[in-house]
Amino acid sequence: MELTIPDLSLVVLIGASGSGKSTFAARHFAPTQVLSSDHFRGLVSDDENDQSATNDAFDVLHYLAGKRLAAGRVTVIDATNVQQRARASLVALAREHNVLPVAVVLDLPEDVCVARNAARPDRDFGAHVVRRHQNDLRKSLRHLKKEGFRKVHVLRGQSEVDAATFTYERMLNDLRHETGPFDVIGDVHGCRAELEELLGELGYALSRDAEGRAVDAVHPEGRRAAFVGDLVDRGPDTPGVLRLVMGMVRAGHALAVSGNHEHKLVQALRGRAVKVAHGLGESLAQLAEEPEEFRKEVEAFCYDLVSHYVLDGGALVLAHAGLPERFHGRASGRVRGFALYGDTTGETDEFGLPVRYPWAEDYRGKAVVLYGHTPVPDVEWVNGTLCLDTGAVFGGRLTALRYPEKEVVSVAAHRVWYEPVRPLGSAPEHEPRVLNLGDVTGNRAVETGHHGRVGISAEHSAAALEVMSRFAIDPRRLAYLPPTMAPTATSAREDVLEHPAEAFAGFRGVGVAEVLCEEKHMGSRAVVLVCLDAETALRRFGVEGTGAVHTRTGRAFFPAELGEAFLERVRAAVTSAGLWEEFGTDWLLLDAELLPWSAKAGGLIREQYAAVGAAANAVLPKAVDALAAARERGIDVGDLLARTTSRAANGVAYRAAYRRYVWDTDGLDGIRLAPFQVLASEGRTYEGDPHPWHLAVAARLRAADPELFTETRNLVVDTTDERSLAAGTAWWEELTAAGGEGMVVKPLANLVRGRRGLVQPGVKVRGREYLRIIYGPDYTETANLDRLRKRSLGGKRSLALREYALGLEGLRRVAAGEPLWRVHECVFAVLALESEPVDPRL
Numbered sequence: 001m002e003l004t005i006p007d008l009s010l011v012v013l014i015g016a017s018g019s020g021k022s023t024f025a026a027r028h029f030a031p032t033q034v035l036s037s038d039h040f041r042g043l044v045s046d047d048e049n050d051q052s053a054t055n056d057a058f059d060v061l062h063y064l065a066g067k068r069l070a071a072g073r074v075t076v077i078d079a080t081n082v083q084q085r086a087r088a089s090l091v092a093l094a095r096e097h098n099v100l101p102v103a104v105v106l107d108l109p110e111d112v113c114v115a116r117n118a119a120r121p122d123r124d125f126g127a128h129v130v131r132r133h134q135n136d137l138r139k140s141l142r143h144l145k146k147e148g149f150r151k152v153h154v155l156r157g158q159s160e161v162d163a164a165t166f167t168y169e170r171m172l173n174d175l176r177h178e179t180g181p182f183d184v185i186g187d188v189h190g191c192r193a194e195l196e197e198l199l200g201e202l203g204y205a206l207s208r209d210a211e212g213r214a215v216d217a218v219h220p221e222g223r224r225a226a227f228v229g230d231l232v233d234r235g236p237d238t239p240g241v242l243r244l245v246m247g248m249v250r251a252g253h254a255l256a257v258s259g260n261h262e263h264k265l266v267q268a269l270r271g272r273a274v275k276v277a278h279g280l281g282e283s284l285a286q287l288a289e290e291p292e293e294f295r296k297e298v299e300a301f302c303y304d305l306v307s308h309y310v311l312d313g314g315a316l317v318l319a320h321a322g323l324p325e326r327f328h329g330r331a332s333g334r335v336r337g338f339a340l341y342g343d344t345t346g347e348t349d350e351f352g353l354p355v356r357y358p359w360a361e362d363y364r365g366k367a368v369v370l371y372g373h374t375p376v377p378d379v380e381w382v383n384g385t386l387c388l389d390t391g392a393v394f395g396g397r398l399t400a401l402r403y404p405e406k407e408v409v410s411v412a413a414h415r416v417w418y419e420p421v422r423p424l425g426s427a428p429e430h431e432p433r434v435l436n437l438g439d440v441t442g443n444r445a446v447e448t449g450h451h452g453r454v455g456i457s458a459e460h461s462a463a464a465l466e467v468m469s470r471f472a473i474d475p476r477r478l479a480y481l482p483p484t485m486a487p488t489a490t491s492a493r494e495d496v497l498e499h500p501a502e503a504f505a506g507f508r509g510v511g512v513a514e515v516l517c518e519e520k521h522m523g524s525r526a527v528v529l530v531c532l533d534a535e536t537a538l539r540r541f542g543v544e545g546t547g548a549v550h551t552r553t554g555r556a557f558f559p560a561e562l563g564e565a566f567l568e569r570v571r572a573a574v575t576s577a578g579l580w581e582e583f584g585t586d587w588l589l590l591d592a593e594l595l596p597w598s599a600k601a602g603g604l605i606r607e608q609y610a611a612v613g614a615a616a617n618a619v620l621p622k623a624v625d626a627l628a629a630a631r632e633r634g635i636d637v638g639d640l641l642a643r644t645t646s647r648a649a650n651g652v653a654y655r656a657a658y659r660r661y662v663w664d665t666d667g668l669d670g671i672r673l674a675p676f677q678v679l680a681s682e683g684r685t686y687e688g689d690p691h692p693w694h695l696a697v698a699a700r701l702r703a704a705d706p707e708l709f710t711e712t713r714n715l716v717v718d719t720t721d722e723r724s725l726a727a728g729t730a731w732w733e734e735l736t737a738a739g740g741e742g743m744v745v746k747p748l749a750n751l752v753r754g755r756r757g758l759v760q761p762g763v764k765v766r767g768r769e770y771l772r773i774i775y776g777p778d779y780t781e782t783a784n785l786d787r788l789r790k791r792s793l794g795g796k797r798s799l800a801l802r803e804y805a806l807g808l809e810g811l812r813r814v815a816a817g818e819p820l821w822r823v824h825e826c827v828f829a830v831l832a833l834e835s836e837p838v839d840p841r842l
Contacts, residue, residue: 001160003153005102007168008329010069010094011076012087012149014140015106016133017123018113020161024106025078028166035061035068037079049122062093069097072329074168082136084147091148098330100171103149105141107156110134171331172306175255179312183219183409184226185400186388187259187372188245190235190283190417194398195244197411199225202400207247213240215247217254224252225400228372229259229305229320229340234279234393234418238286239294246301258305259320259373260340269299279393279418307339314367316403321373322385325365342373360385364439364821370401377424379408383819394420406817435475439821440465440828448826449812450751450758451805456832464832472554472831476543479589479814479823480679481830482525482552483803485744486796487842488763490789495780496768497788500732501725503745503765508719510759514748516691517728519713520741520764521674522661523595525552528675530570532586540587540682542820546571547587549594553831557600566668569708576704579697585681589811592675595710597661599671609658609773616651616777624648647778654777657769660739672710675701680815687751687808692716694750716748736767751808760797761804774841796842803830 005011011029013021025034038048040061045053061077068075081087087103094101113130117123144152155161183202188195192214196206199217204225207216217225231245232238248254265283267274274280287295308319310329317328321342327335343357356374360382363369372389379386379399392398395416400409441461445453472478489506491499500517507515529547531537537546547567549557558566574580574588598605627641665671675698678686686694695714702709713735717728732743746762753759771779778784810826 001155001163002165002167003104004167004169005074005151006100006171006331007074007174008072008171008331009074009100009102009150010065010090010097011074011102011104012081012090013076013078013104013106014081014087014137014144015108016082016110016113016130016137017080017125018116018130019106019108020116020158021078021080021106024161024164025076028164029074029076033074034076034078035065037061037077058089062089065090065093066097069093069099080133082133082140084140084143087140087144087147095148095332095334098327098332098335100150100331101148102151103144103153105137105144105152105154106161107137107141107154108158108161112158171329173308173310173331174329175309175311176313178255180316180403181221181223181405182226182255182311182316182403183223183400184228184318184370184388184403186228186390186398187230187375187392188227188235188241188398189230189233189261189279189393190238190241190286191392191398191413192235192237192240192244193414194392194411195241198398198400198409201409201411202402206244214244216251217244217248218251219253225254226309226311226318226370227254227256228318228370228388229257230261230372230389231256231259232265232279232302233261233283235282236417238283239290239298242298242301243294246297249301255309255318256305257308257318257320258302258340262302262305263340266299266302269295269302282418307336310367312404317365317367317369319369319371322359322369322371322387324359324363325367328365328367360387362436368403370403375420375424381817381819383821391420391424393417394424396424435821435824439825440468444825444829446806446809446825446829448805448809450753450808451802454802454806454829454833456829460832460835461828463835464828467553467831468828473548473550473556474543475824475827476541476820477529477548478550478554478827479529479541480527480591480807480810481554481803481827482527482591483761483807483830484796484800484834484838485762485764486760486793486800488745488765489793490791492789494782494785497771497775497779497785498742498765500729500743500745500765503763504717504719504725504728506763507745507747507759510754510756512747512749512752512754512759513718513720515717515719516746516748517715517717517731517743518676518691518695518746519735520743520766521593521595521710521712522741523593523597523672523674524557524600526550526557526592526594526673527552527679528567528570528590528592528673530567530574530588530590532571532580536586551600553834554827557594562667566671569668569705570673570701573701573704573709577697577700579700583681583684585683588681589679589814590675591677591679592673593712595672595674596663596665596670598663599665602662605658605662609654612777613651613655613658616648617655620644620648620651646781650772650777650780653769654772656739657772668708671708673708674698674710674712676712680811683815683817685808685811685815687811690749691746692748717745732765732767736769739769740767741770742766758801758805760800791839791842793842795836795838799833799836799838803833806830806833 015021037057040057041050041053042048044056065075077090091101110130114127155164196214204217204219206214209215225248227245231241245256249256264274264280268280268284308317308323310317317323319339321339323339327338344354347355363383363385369385371387375389375391376387388399388401390397390399392413395413397410397412443458444456447453488498488503491497491502493499526549528549531546534546537543545564549563549566623644627637627644630637631641663670677694678697695712702711715728715731718724736742742765744762744764747759806826806829810823814823
């Protein structure tokens with residue numbers, strides 16, 4: 001005996017005590033799916049038969065069932081459930097979570113139930129209890145459907161119970177196995193000629209009947225059309241639209257969901273009392289001219305249309321008026337009502353029409369939601385949702401979206417077929433790019449494609465919010481924050497803390513044979529977002545201006561006017577190098593160093609480094625002179641004099657180290673930019689391109705504007721070849737001897753995954769003199785070096801990899817055109833991780 005239940009349902013077992021519900025549930029369902037009232041009595045009272053604990057037990061049971069249903073999991077309630085009052089709360093629970101309640105009744109003879117209870121030592125109640133259960137059950141059987149159960153399965157006798165098997169059936173809206181590609185078409189409203197034209201633009205071949213009427217359309221590449229409802233009313237040829245769409249659906253060449261106009265048309269065709277308005281009269285008049293058989297087909301077709309579809313593994317949702325994520329794949333009157341009519345604020349606008357609740361602005365789901373219902377003059381992505389109703393019947397356009405390509409195709413209306421109450425161009429404005437505080441606060445986990453889930457604590461989120469709100473630029477301009485970089489393993493050499501040998505050995509140990517050594521510039525990490533023009537910046541990022549140049553913590557490098565002048569230089573170089581055309585983009589994101597360091601850190605240099613240097617220069621030479629004079633007088637100060645002389649030399653070296661990072665600038669004069677990686681452009685990221693390719697792009701920019709752009713010198717090293725390793729070490733020694741900061745060693749191929757996951761994207765090998773700035777003037781003293789060699793790098797390396805993965809994920813999202821909150825989720829997470837307690841000198 002096969003029992004079918006929806007694969008998203010609340011299954012309520014109903015039967016007298018002793019009818020075998022628990023045994024039945026254990027045979028057909030997983031232990032985690034079954035919530036037993038007896039078990040929950042035991043949880044709250046240590047006695048499964050303690051009837052005084054029933055209320056508390058059911059409180060806990062309902063709570064846990066609600067959590068399971070919210071997560072979309074089949075849940076089975078194992079209790080007697082013979083009274084309507086007990087069942088009512090379960091039906092209400094199913095409705096609350098928009099799942100289908102199913103009743104499975106075990107109707108066994110009273111004597112069988114009594115005998116089973118008598119055989120159990122834990123059941124000490126008499127036969128009268130079973131008799132009462134049976135009486136309640138008999139009264140309930142014919143009312144179960146009226147109570148709200150979508151399916152009722154009654155098993156009479158043990159033979160039917162033993163023969164029962166369960167089969168899960170897909171929800172009608174569950175088409176996750178259908179992956180497309182699709183051409184999703186907005187509200188047609190009886191505009192048959194425009195629909196035929198649009199299908200032609202999309203590449204479909206129309207089929208016509210003997211009377212020349214379009215009855216099907218086939219795409220040569222197997223694409224399928226998908227209609228988001230409101231095929232009917234207002235326009236000149238509702239029957240023609242229905243004949244074509246019904247034919248396509250029947251042949252498997254199209255899908256369609258119901259709109260509110262189809263819903264009302266069905267009511268009217270069935271003779272129900274419906275207000276004939278908003279174009280319904282035109283449809284009824286046009287259908288009256290059609291044969292009765294066709295009208296019946298129309299009625300059946302429109303009646304059978306589901307409220308929404310979930311497609312492509314859950315990545316695409318079609319619903320006429322849109323649908324919040326909590327309703328995706330669910331089934332209830334509430335879900336259908338929202339899908340067909342949307343939600344309103346309870347207010348009316350100046351045209352007397354209801355003000356629609358802007359659900360898309362709050363949407364945070366992963367699925368793309370395509371819908372119609374409320375006509376808009378132009379399509380615009382809002383948090384991964386797109387309204388395709390561009391008012392064809394009102395003289396606008398009939399619009400389709402190619403999915404998954406996300407290409408918009410539309411045709412102009414042939415005329416104004418129906419005068420709108422609200423002018424087409426007066427749709428209410430919204431702010432789709434406004435971020436919500438809930439997107440970035442509390443304990444969170446960000447799913448990345450290269451490093452799994454990265455956790456962010458509430459404490460670090462709060463710290464990031466403080467920095468972002470006080471110092472960062474407009475978050476709409478923040479498409480990326482660079483990750484921190486781990487240093488190479490600590491060197492065992494006596495005179496240095498870092499050396500290339502450890503970097504080369506580290507990469508060789510994880511299977512990276514070729515690395516690229518890039519000089520580490522005397523500047524600050526900079527991210528440059530440059531747009532082709534102001535229109536692109538406004539359309540793509542929702543900001544005025546033409547881009548941004550910011551630090552790795554999101555602060556602006558320049559005042560607004562100077563920043564725009566800087567971007568103009570960068571844009572001109574990109575144009576001259578031909579990168580807009582080559583990359584097929586109108587915006588570009590670059591990772592770079594901006595020189596000099598004093599352009600960003602002038603105040604820090606003056607207040608911290610220069611103060612220390614000045615104090616050392618003012619005090620230590622005089623102390624050396626005084627100690628030397630004391631020694632001349634025969635006082636034993638030799639050790640102290642040697643230490644002080646060394647410290648004075650360290651102070652001179654310290655001043656020389658930071659002064660290399662300072663030079664005068666005037667506006668953009670003296671500012672240099674050293675790009676070393678192309679991060680992203682429209683539709684593409686570039687972490688898979690080897691580093692020499694990126695440096696070649698940078699060379700083209702330098703050729704276009706040699707006064708602004710500067711070279712990043714580099715050298716390829718084979719970590720398995722001794723000569724190559726020696727050359728790499730010699731190059732580092734040459735760079736640092738000349739006062740350079742050092743170099744960054746990166747896998748030549750760029751993004752690399754090893755046996756244990758992501759390989760570090762780069763490690764820094766800093767020179768002996770540069771590290772004076774980091775660790776202080778006297779860090780080279782033997783005792784200090786010995787202490788510093790004990791630095792722990794594990795935390796820094798873990799932080800670097802997590803931030804790297806978050807950065808890559810954010811780049812993927814921004815290149816794909818995902819909503820701002822999805823991009824900013826990654827950007828904010830990088831900033832939050834910067835609050836982790838890691839030694840900032842590493």
